[in-house]
Amino acid sequence: MLKDEALVPNMEFAKPATGEQIQRTVEALEANNIHAIVVEDGSEAKRIFFELVPEGAEVFLGASMTLEKSGIRDEIDKSGKYDALRPRMFAMDRATQGREIRKLGSAPDYAAGSVQAVTEGGQILIASHSGSQLGPYATGAGKVIWVIGSQKIVKDFNEGMRRIQEYCYPLEVEHMQQLFKLSTAVNKILIVNREIRPGRSTMIIVKAELGH
Numbered sequence: 001m002l003k004d005e006a007l008v009p010n011m012e013f014a015k016p017a018t019g020e021q022i023q024r025t026v027e028a029l030e031a032n033n034i035h036a037i038v039v040e041d042g043s044e045a046k047r048i049f050f051e052l053v054p055e056g057a058e059v060f061l062g063a064s065m066t067l068e069k070s071g072i073r074d075e076i077d078k079s080g081k082y083d084a085l086r087p088r089m090f091a092m093d094r095a096t097q098g099r100e101i102r103k104l105g106s107a108p109d110y111a112a113g114s115v116q117a118v119t120e121g122g123q124i125l126i127a128s129h130s131g132s133q134l135g136p137y138a139t140g141a142g143k144v145i146w147v148i149g150s151q152k153i154v155k156d157f158n159e160g161m162r163r164i165q166e167y168c169y170p171l172e173v174e175h176m177q178q179l180f181k182l183s184t185a186v187n188k189i190l191i192v193n194r195e196i197r198p199g200r201s202t203m204i205i206v207k208a209e210l211g212h
Contacts, residue, residue, distance in 0.1 A: 007174075013167035016209050017153040021120060025153050026205070028122030033195040035202045042070035045147050045204050050075070052145055052202060053110055058083040060105055062113025062133030066147050066211030072112070105132060111141035114148050114211055116168045117160030118203070124192040125160040127168060131188040138190055144201040149210030157191075164189070171212045 017025070022038060029036040039045050049072050053059060059082050067073040077084045085108055089101050113133055117125040124146070128134055137144055154160045164186060172184050195201045 007170040009170040010162075010166035013154075013163045014151050014209060014212075016207060017150040021153050022150055022205060022207065024120045025118060025122065028120060029118070029203055030122075032122040032193065033198045033201070034122065034124075034192075035199070036205060037202065038205045038207065040206070041208055042206060042210050045206050045210070046070045046072050046075070048204055049112070049145060049147060052143075053082070053112070055081045056083065058085065058109040060085040060108035060111045060133070060136055060141065062111070062128075062137070064114040064147075064211065066114035066149060067112065069211060070147060070206075072147065076112075106135055107140040107142075108136055109142045110145065111136035111143075112145040112147070113137070115146050115152060115203075117152055117154045117163045118148060119154055119156050119160055121156065122194075123157055123160070124190075124203075125157070125164065126190040126192070127164045127186045128188045128190070129172075129184045129186075134188060134190040137192070142200075145204065146202070147204045147206070147210075149206050149208060151209045152211075153205075168212060 026036040026038060037048055039048060059076050061067060061073060061076055061084070064073070076082050077087050085104055089104055092101050094101060111133065115124050115126045126134060126137060152163070154163055169186055
């Protein structure tokens with residue numbers, strides 16, 4: 001965790017990747033059994049996303065600025081066309097229904113969100129405060145869809161960890177302060193090296209910057 005006085009995001013991690021970097025990343029992800037689709041912008045990402053998720057599907061969304069800015073979150077949670085789990089879970093009482101909440105979110109048919117970094121070698125890094133989305137991403141969900149802006153592509157694991165600490169964390173602290181007057185922390189990190197079930201995981205890569 002960074003000290004409060006150092007909470008200035010390193011903007012070198014905000015630059016969209018080059019076409020060559022995107023191509024290397026796509027090839028590496030595909031070699032790791034993670035299907036990769038490259039799109040131009042958030043609206044195209046949204047269109048592709050809903051081609052992958054049928055109406056009526058049970059969907060768990062991880063907290064994500066990328067899904068929010070692309071309009072995917074509102075479509076899932078508010079359109080009534082999907083069995084959106086997060087609104088159901090938020091409406092439940094954690095004191096008396098904690099077990100039900102935990103079980104409901106642990107094995108959805110679809111889990112979707114974003115990631116903090118993906119390396120040119122096809123390694124994915126996902127940081128979390130609570131870890132609620134990490135279990136479904138790792139193994140619990142039937143299918144996983146990640147949507148990322150190409151600025152999240154990094155050279156290697158070490159650069160990915162730097163991106164989490166130097167860029168994502170400061171921005172998330174600011175975001176949480178604005179929304180809830182709370183702080184946050186990098187408490188848990190999921191590292192995905194390879195998907196053992198072909199066809200389970202898909203990454204939609206937006207050429208432009210999207211989310212953080």
